Amino acid sequence: MNHITLGFLASLIAGCATGIGAIPVLFFRKQNFSHRLKDLLLGFAAGVMLAATAFSLLVPAIDIGGVWIAVIGVIIGALLLDGVDKVIPHEHFEMGREGGSTNLRRIWLFVLAVTIHNFPEGMAVGVSFGTENISNGLTVATAIGLQNIPEGMAVAISLIGVGYNRTAAFGYALLTGLVEPIGGLLGITLVTFMHWFLPLGMALAGGAMLFVISDEVIPETHHRAHSRLSTYALMIGFIVMMTLDNLFG
Template structure:
């Protein structure tokens, strides 16, 4: 049973990661995508992540942690640990954002590798969330998480590919790199599902940890990027739309 859960979580996180490539497909045909459209789509991705974090990670973490004050305390601790972990990784690994520029330690790596590291830092907690979701044996919760992560990966894949086009990469290469960035998610999926199987009592901590890591990404990266080009109102409506769609999916599937 445990092996099946780990395999299912890994495959689900792989499919969610491959949605990054689906989102990047338009760059093979055009690069004339308005920034307003991209910001609205990224806002949608942030809204999906927020709802997935709330309904598929935090609420189950409270329940699995025993409910009440005990469950809330465990969840609060896990959320903070997840955010602190992402903050540490963000500071330690050299990486490059198209808006924020260079972050982390200094490095002589080419900009493209620094960019890929940034996306990897971003995508790992998403795969972890899917893996943990399945690792608890709740297939419906894992499925809703995988669908949600897949939905939000599409606009992110497009943003990655467009950023590479602006760095003078060929469309085919930009698409291929966007595909590769999504493939880090199955790694997080395997780790998340396996950890929960090995030590089931860590499930509420793992759910909350993944939630904290995703909240850090939303606040530190996605939302600031959508507010950097003057289309923050469109991005805000994108957040609202993404949130309610993911809330509906989680309610009907979970």
């Protein structure tokens, strides 16, 4: 199996992890899911994303291309996500509606919000396989899949909270992760056929993920009285991923 196919499959599996995380909503009653649980799950996911960004994307980008290429890539990645965020209409569960005006149903605005979030994650997996260092690629894919599990559950819980039934909540949570293999295929194709793009692409994906973490994930966990617990969950997620990255990366 060549690294392009492997990268695509890895990003597909990582994306499907949102569905794995959403499975519990099919079996438990609505009252079993609280805002506190959702904030803890998102906090943990943010910590995993931060560690994966730092150790699996930005550090290799600096090693390959130097610090200034990494700086440029991070800035470009953040600006691209900022532009997309302002143009594409979407809605967050806590922060409300953003982007342009639209007549889309609210559920599709939620799906678009998570899709914007997930695309750079898939691209990060693809770019990491572009080095043909399978170990590094698998580490990033594991990190993204690991954080997608609590994220998928948090999305499903939020959908139940705004009135969707358990089956619909599970289906939409799974759907939001399926954009990741598209990002993965794009990332690995770019770095495979344009080798010079590799360090820039890793930094760009890292910058996009940093933007998502700071602009969307963390704020979603700080609207209620659970912000301190969410902060500790973020630190635990960061420590878990940092440990896994150094043991197996």
